[in-house]
Amino acid sequence: MAATIKDVARLAGVSASSVCRALAKPEQVRPETRERVERAASDLGYYPNRAARGLITGRTANIGVVLPDLANPFFPSVVKAIQTQARRFDYAVFLSDTDEDPALEVPLIRALAKQVDGFLLCSPRAGDEELRAFAGHTPIVVLNRRVTPFPSVTADSADGMRQAIGHLHALGHRRVAYVAGPRTSWSNRDRLRGLRSATSTYDMELIEAGNVAPTVDGGAAVADLVAASPVTAVIAYNDLVALGLLNRFRAREIAVPERISVVGFDDILLAGLVTPALTTVAIAKEQIGRTGVDLFLDLLKDDEGRKPVHKRTPTQLIVRASTGPAHL
Amino acid sequence: MAATIKDVARLAGVSASSVCRALAKPEQVRPETRERVERAASDLGYYPNRAARGLITGRTANIGVVLPDLANPFFPSVVKAIQTQARRFDYAVFLSDTDEDPALEVPLIRALAKQVDGFLLCSPRAGDEELRAFAGHTPIVVLNRRVTPFPSVTADSADGMRQAIGHLHALGHRRVAYVAGPRTSWSNRDRLRGLRSATSTYDMELIEAGNVAPTVDGGAAVADLVAASPVTAVIAYNDLVALGLLNRFRAREIAVPERISVVGFDDILLAGLVTPALTTVAIAKEQIGRTGVDLFLDLLKDDEGRKPVHKRTPTQLIVRASTGPAHL
DNA sequence: CAATTTCCTGAAAACGATTCCAGACTGACC
DNA sequence: GGTCAGTCTGGAATCGTTTTCAGGAAATTG
Structure with a gap:
């Protein structure tokens, strides 16, 4: 169906090798043949088969x-x-x-x-x-x-957590919950590590809430548990989880941020569009x-x-x- | 680096053709050779090169x-x-x-x-x-x-628009704006077509607002224009645009839905999470x-x-x- | 003008797989 | 035991490229 290098070669009246050279290393062929090849190639709509090329070049x-x-x-x-x-x-x-x-x-x-x-x-x-x-x-x-x-x-999660905790501390928070993401997620462990270090620096108490799926539903699932614990702020593994928290809090009429502050992570598009807009740690x-x-x-x-x-x-x-x- | 069919053939003491058959059409080789080939293949961690296969099979x-x-x-x-x-x-x-x-x-x-x-x-x-x-x-x-x-x-946009307009009509709306998406988008034209037919069925007036990028910013860009026009409801090309409208309306303290109703299209995750939650036409x-x-x-x-x-x-x-x- | 270099070209091999073809072997049957 | 059918196997060709190699033409040099 599609044109191959041979078709181009035939039409241009040269060998396949010349076609290849004309297209890949134009300086190695005579201007005249190069032009003939180029015209033939464009006439036939020829594009090299990358799979075949990969076979031999290894790239x-x-x-x-x-x-x-x-x-x-x-x-x-x-x-x-x-x-x-x-x-x-x-x-x-x-x-x-x-x-x-x-x-x-x-x-x-x-x-x-x-x-x-x-x-x-x-x-x-x-x-x-x-x-x-x-x-x-x-x-x-x-x-x-x-x-x-x-x-x-x-991403420099540790620094992000430091900023988040610094912010919460300045607002008077002393006890904060962390809603953990998937156990298999390195980011989750990294964020937790950063968070632990930050809370200990600020001498704040950290309460960890179970591992949840990194989704809105995951956040909603532990919202009540978080609300029942003696914290005034919660940091979520990521924005989706944070949104799940927000959703459930609203449903239960738990005021955010008056009763509890919520911080997300990632800064996805959603974060800026919900009400209340989500405070979050942006990742590049x-x-x-x-x-x-x-x-x-x-x-x-x-x-x-x-x-x-x-x-x-x-x-x-x-x-x-x-x-x-x-x-x- | 990676094992090829020849490596497997050598290790199994058979020809490449047999390896190929053993793996692709096991019933065509003797159980004994098949087993030898299978062991060799798994020992070497052999997986066929799909690009090479594609070259010859055309698939x-x-x-x-x-x-x-x-x-x-x-x-x-x-x-x-x-x-x-x-x-x-x-x-x-x-x-x-x-x-x-x-x-x-x-x-x-x-x-x-x-x-x-x-x-x-x-x-x-x-x-x-x-x-x-x-x-x-x-x-x-x-x-x-x-x-x-x-x-x-x-997607059956026409029906979606019919549902949306039916809903708005029942709520007493008689004049509705449509914020159009990219001119190059077929969906946009299709939705507009459906919308025109639906509004004419219900004998409602349709005001079309310029083409915008299918993004939150696109929606925000025409929000004031929409607010200034004599409509009580607006249907956006898609949810992102609708969210842009919502955002700008909130900033200007234009009450949704009291002053103006907003309908989106697509039902992306975001739609259910913003406040007010977005009425939208869900697509499968x-x-x-x-x-x-x-x-x-x-x-x-x-x-x-x-x-x-x-x-x-x-x-x-x-x-x-x-x-x-x-x-x- | 001959010798040498440079430039350009085509033939052939290779990449890793699949498939066709033919040959070797097995077993069954007469 | 010889023939035949049937099963299984290896060799070779193939896919569309790139690259190496060698050779012929052109250009340069003395």
């Missing part, structure tokens, strides 16, 4: 992106940034959503492995060992998590995606030349209406 | 998904459904975000064309002619738009994605056997708090 110009849940608005933002940056370098994106299932991750990666030059794993849920075991020599960059020996890009989503691609391309260039790189992107507390002075 | 088991903007929460939902259904048939997904740029569409498709068995175009912005011109014999299924001669899946996003994949696979099976199929998915008005009785 597919495809990048595999794996993430736990496209329905979480955080990820589309990152993916979009990845897309944009990848396209800039003529890379195409393979997308795989694992549905928060750690067991699905490695098989999915493996199935795609030969069709891509490597992977960007966004918030992978699989175990470190598992990832390492797979990685053979497939280039892998990890986003929102650190797994030696892979290069990674993470675009930067994470973009940097991930850059690290990935570096990785491809100097094949295992040097030490793994860890980039940390800044976080920024966005104060909106869901936080206020502590009651009592 | 890549990849599906290309093209959409205008991943940042619009509508699309991730659809993509997720596509993923899930595609995976069920062992298909992987190539994703391309065109950034609402009609001119980017065809080149992007073309670049991917050889690596996929065909495309699912979500709300493509390119012109009909352009799409047809490209399509050569690449299987294409169109979502959220109808373009002969491609199979397509669309998952069904659209799923059906799209099914149509696509059908298309591959009986190669151009029969007439193009157009599926229409139901819409459902979700009444929330942003609509109420007309004032005056």
Whole structure:
């Protein structure tokens, strides 16, 4: 159906090799033949078959992106940034959503492995060992998590938590709850770690509420539990969970922020649109995606030349209406 | 690096052809060799190179998904459904975000064309002619738009608009504004068509407000214009636009729904979480994605056997708090 | 004008898989 | 035991590229 290099060669009256050269390294062929080839190619609407090229060059110009849940608005933002940056370098994106299932991750990666030059794993849920075991020599960059020996890009959660806790402390809060996300999530552990350190710095009491799914429903599920505990503020694993809390609080007529302040994490679009608008720790989503691609391309260039790189992107507390002075 | 079929053949002490058969058509080889091959394959962690296979079989088991903007929460939902259904048939997904740029569409498709068995175009912005011109014999299924001669899946906007207008009419509204989306969007034209028919049925007056970007900012941009016009209700091209309206109305202390009722379209997650919760026309996003994949696979099976199929998915008005009785 | 270099080109091999074809072996049957 | 059918296997061709290699033409040099 589609034109191949041979069709172009025939039409231009040259060999396939010349067509290849004319298109890939124009300086190596006579201007005249180059022009003939170019015209033939455009007449036939010829575009090289990247899969075939990949077979021989070992470079597919495809990048595999794996993430736990496209329905979480955080990820589309990152993916979009990845897309944009990848396209800039003529890379195409393979997308795989694992549905928060750690067991699905490695098989999915493996199935795609030969069709891509490597992977960007966004918030992978699989175990470190598992990832390492797979990685053979497939280039892998990890986003929102650190797994030696892979290069990674993470948000500076510790600093974000410090800002959040500083803000709450200034408002008079002394007891704060944390609604934890998935146990398998490195971000969750990282945020908790940062939070613990921040609360101890400020000498505040931290109450941890069970692990929930990183969704609105997950937040709603523990809202009553949080409300029943002796805290004046709650920090959620992410914005979706925070919104679940807000929703349930409203349903029960628990005033936010008068009775309890709520802080989210990620700063998804939603956060600014609900009422009360959500105070949250913004993550540089675009930067994470973009940097991930850059690290990935570096990785491809100097094949295992040097030490793994860890980039940390800044976080920024966005104060909106869901936080206020502590009651009592 | 990675094991090839030859490595497996060597380890198992058989030829490459036998390895291929043992794995693809187990009944054609002796149980003993099959077992040897299977063990060798799993020892080496062998997975066939799909690109190489695609070269010869002409089937890549990849599906290309093209959409205008991943940042619009509508699309991730659809993509997720596509993923899930595609995976069920062992298909992987190539994703391309065109950034609402009609001119980017065809080149992007073309670049991917050889690596996929065909495309699912979500709300493509390119012109009909352009799409047809490209399509050569690449299987294409169109979502959220109808373009002969491609199979397509669309939402029943007309019915959705009928429901919305019926609802508003019952609440006493007689003059309603429509905030139009991108001019290049078929959905926009379709919704407008449905809306015109519905308002004329109910003998209501329709005022159309300029075309805006399908984003929150787009909605905010025309909110004042809408407020200044003599309407008691407004229907937005989609939920994001509706949210932009809500936001701006709140900023200006224009009461919703007391002074003006607002209706969205799509029913994205956000819609139920804002205050007032948005009345909107829900679209069967998952069904659209799923059906799209099914149509696509059908298309591959009986190669151009029969007439193009157009599926229409139901819409459902979700009444929330942003609509109420007309004032005056 | 001959010798040497440079430039350009085509043939052939390779990438990793699948499939067709033909041959080897097994067993059944006469 | 010989023939035949049937089962299983390996070799070779193939897909669409890229790349290496070598050779011919043109250009340069003495």
